[in-house]
Amino acid sequence: MTHSHEPLLRVSDLTMMYGDRVGCRNVSFELRPGEVLGIVGESGSGKSTLLRSIAARQEPTKGTVEYHTRIDGIRDVYQMSEAQRRLLMRTDWAFVHQNARDGLRMNVSAGANIGERLMAVGDRHYGNIRNAAENWLGKVEIATERLDDLPSTFSGGMQQRLQIARNLVTSPRLVFMDEPTGGLDVSVQARLLDLLRGLVHDLNLAVIIVTHDLAVARLLSHRLMVMQNGQVIESGLTDQVLDDPQHAYTQLLVSSILQN
Numbered sequence: 001m002t003h004s005h006e007p008l009l010r011v012s013d014l015t016m017m018y019g020d021r022v023g024c025r026n027v028s029f030e031l032r033p034g035e036v037l038g039i040v041g042e043s044g045s046g047k048s049t050l051l052r053s054i055a056a057r058q059e060p061t062k063g064t065v066e067y068h069t070r071i072d073g074i075r076d077v078y079q080m081s082e083a084q085r086r087l088l089m090r091t092d093w094a095f096v097h098q099n100a101r102d103g104l105r106m107n108v109s110a111g112a113n114i115g116e117r118l119m120a121v122g123d124r125h126y127g128n129i130r131n132a133a134e135n136w137l138g139k140v141e142i143a144t145e146r147l148d149d150l151p152s153t154f155s156g157g158m159q160q161r162l163q164i165a166r167n168l169v170t171s172p173r174l175v176f177m178d179e180p181t182g183g184l185d186v187s188v189q190a191r192l193l194d195l196l197r198g199l200v201h202d203l204n205l206a207v208i209i210v211t212h213d214l215a216v217a218r219l220l221s222h223r224l225m226v227m228q229n230g231q232v233i234e235s236g237l238t239d240q241v242l243d244d245p246q247h248a249y250t251q252l253l254v255s256s257i258l259q260n
């Protein structure tokens, strides 16, 4: 069991180069259980590169990502075997994509999308799996009578909520989110944000969320990292960073939002 004073995740000196081009450079931070970290910055600043490198989706050029696993204690995720890393990614970790289609299987039912992740961790009891799927549809505010429908018959907001249910059914402790409300109508975004905030709080999830939307960052994150040209130029408590930005770039980012 992880004690709350121990970090769940430790990222040290993470650098990702694409040839000569910097994706992200020298990023270090720790994340505790239940903590929500927002990564903000303009397009091309390295947010997605950093997220992918932390989430074991793209091996960095340099640096380490250590995670406090339930079974083996602290492990460097890039030193794990492929099988161990895959297991981690579909049990204790989750990844919510901006485009729900990237995180769902569109040719199987909503219920199967949720159940599949449970089966991947060894659950074989059909009744239990169906109950869990129904339960999770309810939690993400989708009518349970839609259990056997294909995700392609869902609205964009419903697909995103289904993706969240599929991700959370295995009770992960760390969730990566890449612009989870991007591409949705403003009213749909607000409802989704509300739902996410409730789930993150109720399930005590640690989250790393990439967003270019400072309002989303403010609502969900405890702490913020501001990126520019692949580097973290400012970090701190969300309210501190947004209300009293120290770096000129952060000041510009905050004031440009306020003017809109």
Ligand SMILES: Nc1ncnc2c1ncn2[C@@H]1O[C@H](COP(=O)(O)OP(=O)(O)OP(=O)(O)O)[C@@H](O)[C@H]1O
Residues within 6 Å of the ligand: 018, 021, 022, 023, 024, 041, 042, 043, 044, 045, 046, 047, 048, 049, 050, 212
């Ligand atoms: N697969 C790739 N190959 C080469 N260069 C890449 C690749 N992915 C990203 N980059 C470069 O790395 C830098 C950071 O890009 P990244 O996509 O991480 O930024 P971002 O902040 O997530 O941007 P956005 O908000 O537009 O998604 C950019 O200069 C980009 O051109």
